[in-house]
Amino acid sequence: MRPAASTGGASTASDPLFGGISGAYLGLLLAPPVLPVLERVGVTEAWALYLALVGTFAVVTTVTGWVLSGRPTVAVTLGATRARWSPVAIAAVYAAVGFASLGMSGVSGVLAFFFGLLAFLFGMAVAVMSQTRYTAAVTAGAEELTRWRASWPESAQRRRLYIGGAIAGVATVGFAIGAVFDIALLQYTSQVLFPSGFVLLSTGGTRTAVATENGLEIRLPVARRFYAWEELESYDLDAESLVITRKWGADLRFATAEIDDVSLAEWTLAERLSDD
Structure with missing residues (x-):
């Protein structure tokens, strides 16, 4: 909850x-x-x-x-x-x-x-x-502590592309087979699966993270997401990536090299989360 x-x-x-x-x-x-x-x-x-x-x-x-x-x-x-x-x-x-x-x-x-x-x-x-x-x-009105702008780490982007491409490919082939052999259930299942693969292929771009007193905001081109500090469990920072672990749901991953002030970002997270 x-x-x-x-x-x-x-x-x-x-x-x-x-x-x-x-x-x-x-x-x-x-x-x-x-x-x-x-x-x-x-x-x-x-x-x-x-x-x-x-x-x-x-x-x-x-x-x-x-x-x-x-x-x-x-x-x-x-x-x-x-x-x-x-x-x-x-x-x-x-x-x-x-x-x-x-x-x-x-x-x-x-x-x-x-x-x-x-x-x-x-x-x-x-x-x-x-x-x-x-x-x-x-x-609204929350004090901003720091912000950074970065895309996914390279390794995470590769995994996303592989998985998204595989899902989209299987869905496309499945729909074609269903159409040729008139298997309606296969066509329907493929239609449902394809958008999932397409979403994975089209995401992973640059995001802006804004740390405030209330929590961490993630700004995407067409959407904004908010995670209260209580929803976040820990963070891990290395030369390739900054990974913020959520208590529920997928982790938040950023390419370290693209973060302007890594020290400030780490200090802000360290004040509120445990360091893995």
């Missing part, structure tokens, strides 16, 4: 972007179930079903976006816990259920599958955006 941290710096300004993305996410999940409900009561015209699908998506997106835009603290609260990843998990299960029901539900199953995949992407955006907003709130 993430340790409690003060979010007194949470912005009270409206947040239409988070509201809109969250609204689209809910709209994608709630629109497909409307079709079987209408078909059950006798509505079978294609135009009516299409209008119902689009209308439901538009209404849910608009209403949710309007409600959440005026409540920026919702994003901060969500970003403070691992529950921020629940929209991603829900969308993945939703898509899997839609895929499993293709033979029984027809068009509704197809829509549930593809809308679930889209919702998965929007869920990722919701998670990252809420985490960024939480980070901004908890670090």
